[in-house]
Amino acid sequence: MEPRNVVEVGTRVRVADIAPPGHVRTPHYLRGRVGVVERVLGPFPNPEELAYGRRTTPLPLYRVRFPMGELWADAEHPGDTLEAEIYAHWLTIEEDPDAA
Amino acid sequence: MPHDGHDPLSPSGHPYRPDQDEPLTYWQCMEIAIRELLVEKGVTTDAAIRAQVQTMDDRGPAQGARVVARAWADPDFHHRLRSDGSAACRELGIEVGPMKLIAVSNTPDLHNVVVCTLCSCYPRNLLGLPPDWYKSREYRSRTVREPRAVLREFGTTLPEGVAVRVHDSTADMRYLVVPMRPDGTEGWTEGALAACVTRDAMIGVAQAAHPKSDGI
Amino acid sequence: MGGNAAERVPRDDYDFALWEKRVDALVMIAQAAGLMTVDxxxxxxEDMGEDAFETMTYYERWVASLxxxxLEEGTYTVAELGAxxxxxxxxxxxxxxxxxG
Structure with a gap:
């Protein structure tokens, strides 16, 4: 998603399934997973640039909620949830499967 | 790695915590050198370093417990704490620092627990420095996958029907769990309420409980 | 490491030694002075790799990173540190x- 476009709470988003070398703040276990934006945290500097001493353009940061069943095939309770902060450039909007 | 002739692990398998009287390690030597260079270059002063260490020593779970006790005693404060944690703490004279605080409240239906899988992010201005287990590979690996098993290890078994929500502190937020107020504390002062709030309860691996009475 | 299989959570706790508190303080001071970021x-x-997690203590890793x-910021040189x-x-x-003294 374009970093400057702020999506609304409740939007379904997918975390990019990429594994670049270097410093990132997106845990591996969330990559490729689908969650829902729980809260918009506002613009924060991009840690992937800060880590190398570069000046950065602030990015929207979201708190995204994932059902445990989306993350782990053997989840203890699939309906339990996990929330994490994800920067906008890691997210794409995911079509709602119930739509259309 | 330095080779200074000392086994880095104790017989129990735990790292030593060498201090003043132990043989100087490579890393301690580096700390002294960096500290002196920073002072000589005018980045800081010995007094400022002492003050920073003192500030850290003064911080501990008591700060967070005050915040939780106020939230229990004052629903309006609890509401403000949930909408802007940093601002609400400032009302109590507690500066959370550059990171923003998100307070997450346990309810009869939901139990929150906090972890930082990527490093060891922790609301240190509210709770002090994190305990070793919070920084351990085991806690960081397992809490996002089997939180209920981890909670059971800490002696926390949730009633049927309570959902678990794990907060992975991945970026610029810091999390404080507001545990459930224990039963039988109606009318208690904030000071008495704060004594029910442990560090572990504010991380979410335990529940708040009446303070243990010694010898009874 | 989130999600990896692991053993029981170790519950031993230690007090921090003075040198460890000083490392922590220096990291905070260096950040406040704009010499480094938390990232x-x-x-x-992270670049130290998984091995460092086993062979170095928490604040040993911190002082190495500090x-x-x-050095990258140019606050002092390798030669100054070595001396x-x-x-x-x-x-x-x-x-x-x-x-x-």
Missing amino acids: GLRRVL NQNL RMRDVRARGDTYGTAQR
């Missing part, structure tokens, strides 16, 4: 006696 700290910790960040560490070691064999 710079983390980046170097040093790497300050100072030699001088520190020459003062005494313990953390206490190696301090400047």
